[in-house]
Amino acid sequence: MILSGWESVFFWVFSIAAILAGLLTVMARNAVHSALFLISSLVSVAALFVLLGAEFIAGVQILVYVGGVMVLFLFVIMLVNVGAEEEGRAPIFNRPAQVSVSLVFVALLAGVLVMYAIPKGYGALKERDKISAQQVSSARESQQRSLPPGATGVSRVTKETERVGNKLYTFASLPFEIASVLLLVAIIGSVMLARTLKQEIASDDVDPEVLKPASMSTATESKEAVG
């Protein structure tokens, strides 16, 4: 896969934006700023997905991550507001010794990955596959030409989403079902975790014998609070 022309310009713009926004996510003092920078990083990565020809994944990324997960994050940040870190009274990073050791580890990881592992692995891959830029671009061109044109006539309508859907329901149908069970478990689990003891007592789906000690302890607590 070799990009060229405007594609490479957009590649550099969005990749640098993703990395800068990622850095600011980790370094921002205010958790809300951090969440907003993470949103911009996710949108930049979605743009890179579009460059790679995965339009469906880019759409899912924006709908699920930005529209769902990050909104949930913002809600929770606003529920548990921590003033001390934002106002500069508390350090945002952990103790200096641990931070420096972990940064050394991370720098080592970065050095080995970027300087050694990726160039060597990619060199071996190129050696094995031996594809030239012209070959790839001509294959892509002919593939593009076989697609039907869009309504405006400027772009082509891809079959990418259809193919991903086919794959999802044939090759990956069992993992798909498992993912649905996982989501159900996540829904029930998060409802159970977020429920308070008082709400559990108020609902009548729990065995009263189980609740007796719990309700007694809350009663004594409230009595203590009054007294």
Place this chain on the structure above:
Amino acid sequence: MLLMFFQEAGRVSTALESVKHPDLSKFLVISAILFIIGIAGVLTRRNLLVIFMSIELILNAANLNFIAFSRYLQDTGRGDALAGQVFTVFIIVVAAAEAAIGLGIVIALYRNRETIWVDDIDLMKW
């Protein structure tokens, strides 16, 4: 001396060429950098919510890697091109489930301990 200059110029021109035509390895480098920023965030921050966000960053770097290899396989025709995209869908599903459960835990923790700083949460330490 002149030879060295020409070699250096050749190296610069190939570097410029790879900047003009980014290939698979550039995508891998970008995703590695995002992954490492995420790891650094998990290891150094004290705020539990920012640690969760760094985990999202790590998962997103893995997604970028999957999609880049999917496109590479599509271009070379050596293997199943769409498997990477299917994997990415599952990673997004798992990330959403993880965020829901994790934020539920954060809420329960804040209700009981009034803190979300990871070095104050030491209930299970002895």
